[in-house]
Amino acid sequence: MDKITRKTSFEQWLSPISNNLFEERVKTHKLNYYTKKLHMNSFLKLLLYGQLHETESLRALSDCVFSEELQKATLLDSISFSQLGRRLNQIPTEFFQTIFLDLVTQIHTKTDFPTRRKMTTPLKIIDSSTLPLNLNNHKWAKFRKTKSGVKLHLRLVFMEKGCSYPDQSVLTNANKHDRSQLEILVDDKECMYVFDRGYLDYERFDHMTDEGYFFVSRLRKNAVVRNIETFSLPEDSSVLSDELVVIGTTQNRTENGFRLIKVLDTKGNQLHLLTNRFDLSADEIAELYKSRWAIELFFVRFVS
Template sequence: MDKNTRLSSFGKWVSPINFEKLYEQTEIFKSDYYTKKLTTKAYILFMLYAHLQESESLHAMSDTLLDEDLQDALGLQSISASQLSRRHNTMDTQILTDIFVNLVTKIKQHHAGQRGSNFPLKIIDSSTLPLNLTKYPWAKFRKTKSGVKLHLRLVYMNKDTVYPDQAVITTAHEHDRNQLEVLVDDREAMYVFNRGYIDYERFDRMTDDGYFFASRLKKNAVIREVASFDVAKDASILSDRMVYIGTTQNRAENVFRLVEVIDTQGKILRIITNRFDLDAMAISEVYRSRWAIELFFKWLKQHVEIKHFYGMSETAVHNQIYLALIAYCLNVLVQLETKGRKSLLRITRWLKAAIWKPAYVWVRRFDGRASP
């Protein structure tokens, strides 16, 4: 299996996963005890392959094992949907979480020292994944609905390269702002989030503790102007002021900066921040970077398989989401290795076209030297 996996394009794609550490974890968690066919490693490779091919069910996954190349890569010739289900529902999510964290560390190492990386933008947002109430009663959040929420922190390197570096999965009823305590932990970054995270008390704590942020302020927020700054002659910047926010009963203690801008659709955005060292246009651009996390969630829902869940337990759902994040990180590592010459979508398409061909066939395509 190892030889075949290393030589193929698929093997090249999954090679950043530390399989030696994975083996150590399988010993600690005893995840391969009494396992006759589908080892932890084979399970992870199979699930990543399923994400890549966007397999809609465990039965569809089982059928793909008619492919002899996949058989060689996984080290098994067949497996039933029921066996896959048992493995998926019992796999310890911590193993997948550790793989995700390790890949994030490798991504950070790739761009360490790059210009701007000493003070990165970290975008915080969440996305709700709807579930059927009958099948997923443990995730109920409305009278007739179930769902889970993926709370994510996304590092913005540039407009072409972003990556998730922390994720929290909760049921959908969990409020976004409850996760700020978990997702804000780096004083060497600037955090960007939307109106769902507005919390004046927490804004005060973040400011007092030395964390920088920019957020869109709600339209009905009460403000009291302290001072006004001159703005550059730019049609998109309406005002730049120092303000108190909140009512007498619920008011932030610190003075913040409020920048009002017009977005590309002609709407007025009110951006609140505790950064006073940047000009208004820079603050506007910082907040505009938030679109990257919307594109990330869109990519996740369109190019890996999280529209259809393979299991109905909480563990199965969490496992599938973490495997999707792992697949994304593997693509980012390829993008960084090839110096960002191609988009993640192009990387994925070429990988699928050359998946069992030698790795060099896939890799040299990035230089335009060959077609898979």
């Protein structure tokens, strides 16, 4: 892709951001006060340019400013990585959060989300990613002897044709367990939630079932399971088994019965999938769980 095409893509990427909202939030947080060179409009363009070009660091981003195309877009002829770092530290996370939520609202409107619910159950995928930080500069985020970090808990809306977009996020210290965020990220009874073993919580699964929330999760292979009933499978099914079970020991056992589906992944490893959805076939449940990879790809592309 040549530079002209990239610049066109860059300008198109900026267009959904509301200028009125952006300026209003800049004024509210006083982000351009006493600023002589790196105003917020230019800084945002630099950040988005860095994301589009997969720039690895602020130092590398500062080198990009030697590009004539970027100079024209940002009205900057040069900028040091230390200036970029100081500017980034001055901006509260609430500023970016407001811009993010406004973009999500636009996506909801353009995809006619309420209408889609009448046709199919919306699928929302939940996962987290740990973002490492320098221990000396971020001692408040310490979670190991030599490391600091924060954890991004994310909910991704999975749509037709493999498209997806984030619609909820929570930022915590890296030592915060994933399952502690289920109560926050599971809030819509008209959705189907997909998450991995890090969110296993038998008591929470019972509450979700009693309250009418649907989910599919991966279960640990060493989980204590008691079979109640085995369901028959079609001859052409790729599923190994489909059972009605209760999980947990006698001291910590679920009150509700759940569906345990065993399948093989692409590498031949056996996966144990737990769900409280009984109106879909076992193969359909397995396909729903496969959609979880969408959030893995999202983290690789936009967070790592």
